[in-house]
Amino acid sequence: MELHTIIEDKFHIIQIIGDLDASSSILLDNALEKAIITNIKNILINCAELHYISSPGIGAFTSRLEECAEKNIQLVLFGLNDKIINVFRILGLDQLIVIKTSKDDAKKYINDAQLTSSLH
């Protein structure tokens, strides 16, 4: 499994390539921890080349959900294939984690959320 981090404007994009399982999930966990510690507010996870995920990989996301909410950090996944989305659905996590089809959709979701927030 490989991780690549790209900065695009205000977005911190982590691209996952390969299988996210019990032996590789620690890499994602570390990357998310680093992004959160450095106070990055918009984290996008590019899952277009994520071929497989098991519970430790999913746990890397779910273990950060409350911390992201507390710190007002937007965490959005995009580009998941049908097999991966189905795993999130089985756990009911498609209702708890923001999942978008494309990078543009993910950016639009964050921009809209921040616009709405600034109006209140």
Add this chain to the structure above:
Amino acid sequence: MHSLQVPCTKENLKEIRYFVEGALSRYNLSANDTNLMILAIDELCANLIIHSHQCNKNEFIEVKVKNENNIFIFEIHDQSHDSFNLLEYKVPDIQQIIHEKRNGSMGLILLKRIMDNIEVERKEGHNICRLYKAVPQGNH
């Protein structure tokens, strides 16, 4: 019957997945059904390798796959002395798991939701966990 025996290391989970995928590739299954069965086996094997065998490369786990009348039967053999009872374990609520920032239980939730039936047998220091999944072939 297809079988694979590997040392108890996390790195071998990928080999187990390839093995199960290869065994299932002989059947006309959807990508989703195949992935879910691979995932269930991966979750159980990861649980055994990490918690029952502490990733000891000198200990082994064996996976067997067969199909009888459109029911896939997976057997996981090992020789740990772990007293954990998979059948009696009550999986927690997903919201509770998120709140407590732990992910160990999600694998067992997946395992129980994916498989139709789970049996555990222990005899002469040998553990066998049997997982059953009925999947009509060519249904995709």
